[in-house]
Amino acid sequence: MTPAIDLLRLKDKHAGAPPADGRPVIIAVTASNRRLVHDRCRRAERSGVQPGMPLAQALAVLRAPRVVERVPRRERALLRALAQRMLRFSPVVAPEPPDALLVDIAGCEHLFGGEAPMLARVRAQLARWGLTARVSVAPSPALAWALARFAHDAHLACPNGQAAAALAPLPLAALRLEPKAHQALAELRVERVEQLVALGRTGVARRFGLQVLLRLDQALGLAHHWTEAIVPERPLRCAVDFEGPTTRTETVQAAARAMLCDLCAQLLARGLGASELTMSFARCDLEPVELGLTLTRPSAAPAHLWRLLRDRVASLHMGFGVEGVRARAFRTAPLRTRQGTLEQGDRANGTTDEPTCEPTRNQRWHELLDALATRLGPARVCTLERHDSHDPARCVRRRSVLDAPDAHPAPHPAPHATPHPAPHATPHLASCPARQHRPSQLFEPALPAQVIAATPDGPIHVLRWRDHAGPVLTCVGPERIEGEWWRVATPHGLRAADGQSGHDYFKIQDDRGVWLWVSRALDDGRWSVRGAWA
Amino acid sequence: MNPYTDSTARPDLEALLGSTAASFQAFEGLAASHSNTTHAHTYRTSHAHTFPRPTPGSVHEWLLDTNHTLTSPTSPTTPTTPTTPTTPTTSNNWLAPITMLAWLAAGTPSSTSSTRPSSARPSSTRPRRVLWIGRRVWPYLPALPRALHAPILVDPPDLRQRIWAIDAALRCPGVDAVVADASGLDLTATRRAQLAAAAGRTIGLLARPISELRALSAACSRWRLTPTTSTSTCSPTTTTTDCAPGWHAELLRCKGVRPTQGAHRWRVRIDHETGDVRVADDPGDRPVEAQGQARGRTAG
Structure with a gap:
């Protein structure tokens, strides 16, 4: 039998959808400081645009074309x-x-x-x-x-x-x-x-x-x-169906574990790791139970995944019996693997429960974050990231570790790599005040306080907050930090909303020796303790 | 391997530690720098320059004592009746000594201990992996040293989960240090934490309220921080930024070290130029009542 071959020539591959607006499409490429036409749609072709033509010339020929830059990787x-x-x-x-x-x-x-x-x-x-x-x-x-x-x-x-x-x-x-x-x-x-x-x-x-x-x-x-x-x-999933419904926990757990191992073997064969997967348990006469798992870093280690899922599978409500177990990896990413040693290579097949080789410290770190986020909930394990704001309460944002997979400390630098600068040296960090002028702890929310001062803008003499009242030994300030007026504009002008006005900050030492950061709101004069140098 | 290897200064330590000396190695600051000193007094003063740094595999407790007013040094306190706080701190509103814990977790040697070779800490430039467990010890990012600018904050909902999180974090070899709110931890939980830290070779820094000063614990050491007054240039009308928070750090007890009266005291303060923690050259004076309590406590 003679082989017959189809051959397709992709033209408008960059445009994604056909140009519904009727505008001709040109794919441009930059070659040695000149922008050239790489490819064009049928309409542009009819107008005489040829590949290799300078882009300026094509733009002169066509009316309002859509110019798309060529991305070879996307192609x-x-x-x-x-x-x-x-x-x-x-x-x-x-x-x-x-x-x-x-x-x-x-x-x-x-x-x-x-x-x-x-x-x-x-x-x-x-x-x-x-x-x-x-x-x-x-x-x-x-x-x-x-x-x-x-x-x-x-x-x-x-x-x-x-x-x-x-x-x-x-x-x-x-x-x-x-x-x-x-x-x-x-x-x-x-x-x-x-x-x-x-x-x-x-x-x-x-x-x-x-x-x-x-x-x-x-x-x-x-x-x-x-x-x-x-x-x-093939889609990354594997499933097993029991011969009949079962309520035996051991059976369900063993099946779930086997499915995880199968899934990890599939992932490893493609060099991938799952960063989001679900296990679904089909139940007799009931809707299936879905156990979702999100990881901070793609993983294909069945032991690690099973550790995260074990408690949830054990406490599964099985109803009248589980009929089947299926595992599916929703989101995957390439796995950064490391070459093992010679004797480790024999067991490095991934289908066993043993880790393929001794996990690195970096892997262990991410496994810990996964375990914490799975057990405590993703909102309870978070990283801090800087936000471009001068407001002390708003210049740092919390973010769940699952949302920011790359926000963790960089892995150990390779031995040949030069010591890199700090990865979080964001530009606006330099504009922040020196860190000794900021408290080590910020109270969220700020604690209300009462204050006695000799003059309205002068130093504080007596502070009362929480259950403590006493004289103030030292008072440094005020340091005025204006609110972000652009966040809320009221009909009466650019006046910040409640709690967003500017503050005068005082760094004080109370009679117990504790240094506190006390602030007075500029709009209504409320005093509050914002933080402490503890 | 002994944390206090100076056998000439502490002739009783060798016998005390015996074969289990390795498990007691909690600090490296003391062992590194001292020379031939033969008297307890010189031993103390020679160590005021270098603050002992916790070594991996150990858990330490830190308490910030804010119970005493600095303006009333004549409060009636005797060694036999140790605690009569002027303003008792309830269990809910205590402060964790975050500045000190962050400094210890950052792992950079203090500026005064320049005698240590810099090659001893080759990894001090990379970001440290530090977990802060419990809202009580959550730091404020702009005040943290550069090495800690990628913290992981954990907020366990209850004590049981907090103990589990501390244990899991300390057991992980990928972690450099764990700073945790350890209020309410009993002897079993601290033992668990200590074993986990030994297994994972991590540093555990536990902050506890001062009301748990006498709670049983299996931690390697227990420290008390007492705020100090500022320099004399500070007054209620000072407007300069010259005043910096400072503390007396007091080693209340340490595994494997015989309790001695007031032997381990340092004075630390935040350097107002760099923002780093600086160990003062002289141990300085502490409030009278705090000294009295220390005497009564370390004896027990």
């Missing part, structure tokens, strides 16, 4: 994703960067009623995804590639046995020759493949190299054309 990802989707037509799909897909439909076409209906379906499907593609069928991959690019629309499908006839009228670029050979042939005014064939094989091989003949043979299906087919991505 590759899109091609891979499209290859996964094309698996519905054939099990063998090979991406051919930068913009082609080879689909081996040998033996698949009868499932769709033949070659022509299949091509129609492929085209329709691609159009539904918003992609403009040229789809061709040929006995060899190289010919299909050439036909999709250079053939006339009426000759996109090449029947078996007519490869030579289909190839003959194509331009020489269809063979993808080396630039040197291509240029040498062009100097001889060899423009089409049939002219090259007419030169004779021996002469061509001697004058332009064997590679030209190889390309020709590949296009004719006489030589092999190597492609790399993608591996079908």
Whole structure:
């Protein structure tokens, strides 16, 4: 059976959706300080925009085009994703960067009623995804590639046995020759493949190299054309169904653990770690129970995941019995692995409960954060991050560790790495006052206080707060910090809302020796203790 | 391996510690710097420069004593009747000595202890992994040293969860230090914390209210901080920023060390130029009543 290959050419891949607003789309690329047209949509093509044209020229030709910058990484990802989707037509799909897909439909076409209906379906499907593609069928991959690019629309499908006839009228670029050979042939005014064939094989091989003949043979299906087919991505899930409902805790736990191990083995095979996963327990006559798990860092260690889930599985409400257990990884990320030692390599298969190698301190740290966040709740384990504000109560924000996966201390620097500066040296940190002028602890909320001062703006002499009242030994201040007037604008002008006005801050030492940060609101004169140097 | 290896200064320590000396190694500051001193008095003064730093695998308790007014040094206190606080601190509103705990957790040597080679702490530049367990000990980020600028704050809902969190954090080898609110921890819980710290080679810094000064504990050491008055330039009308908070740090008890009367005292204050904690050159004077209590306490 002759392999027939489809070849797709992606055009509007950057635009995502087809341009509904009717504006032409140009993909721009910056090459040596010039902005050039990398690719264009059909409309722009009709207006005469060609790849390689300066962008300024294209902008002059078109009316209000949409210019998109080329992102090669995104192109590759899109091609891979499209290859996964094309698996519905054939099990063998090979991406051919930068913009082609080879689909081996040998033996698949009868499932769709033949070659022509299949091509129609492929085209329709691609159009539904918003992609403009040229789809061709040929006995060899190289010919299909050439036909999709250079053939006339009426000759996109090449029947078996007519490869030579289909190839003959194509331009020489269809063979993808080396630039040197291509240029040498062009100097001889060899423009089409049939002219090259007419030169004779021996002469061509001697004058332009064997590679030209190889390309020709590949296009004719006489030589092999190597492609790399993608591996079908199965969804990361595994499930087990019991023969009947069970209420035995041990059975359910063992099944859950086995599913976790299976899932981790799948993850490890792809070099991934799960950062969000769920375990679902199907119950008899009841809705299933979902146990979700979010991690601070992707992990594929079954022992660690089981430690986090064990208590929750043990306290599961099983109802009339559990019928099945399934595990699914929702969000994954590449796993940063470390090479183990030689003797560790033997047990490093990931399917056992033992860790593949001794976890690093960094791994242990993240496992601890996972354990804390799972048991206490994500809101109760948080990091601090700076916020751009001069208000002392608002310049630091708390954030759950699960929301800020990269907010932790950097892992231990590699031995060859130079000691990096502090990772949290944000620019506005420098504008903050020196840290000795800020208390070590901030009371949230501020505690109300009563104060006796000789003069309204003068130093404080007596302070009363909590259950303590006494004279003030030292009073430093005031330091006035205005509120953020831009946060609330009242109808009467730019007056801050309650609790957001400016404050006069005093650093005082009470008669017990404790240094406190006392403030007076500027709008209503309320006194409060804001923090302490404890 | 002995924390107080100066056998000439403390001839009784070797016999006291015996073979379990390694498990008692709680500080490295004392062992590092002292020379041939033969008298208890010189021993004390020679160590006023260097504050003992906790070593990994040990748990220490810190209490901030705010029960005594500094303006009434004649309050009637005798060694036999130790505690008569003028304003008793209820269990709910006590302050945790966060400045000192942050300084110890940051692990950088103090500025006065320049005799220690800097290569002894090669990892002091990387951010330290420190957990702050309990809202009571949550720090204010702008006041923290640079090494602690990526803290993890934990807020356990009750005492049971707090004990569990302290234990889990101390047991984790990836943690540098754990600062925790340890109010209400009993002997069992502190023993658990101490064992966890030994297993994970982490430093545990527990803040306790001063009302638990006499609570049983398995921690390596117990410290009391008493606020000091400022320098004489400060008065109720001072407007300079020259005044800095300071404390007397007092080692009340330490595992493996025979209790001695007032032997371990330091004076620390916040340096008003760098914001770092600075150990004063002289131990200074403490309030009279606090000294009296220390005498009565360390004897027991």
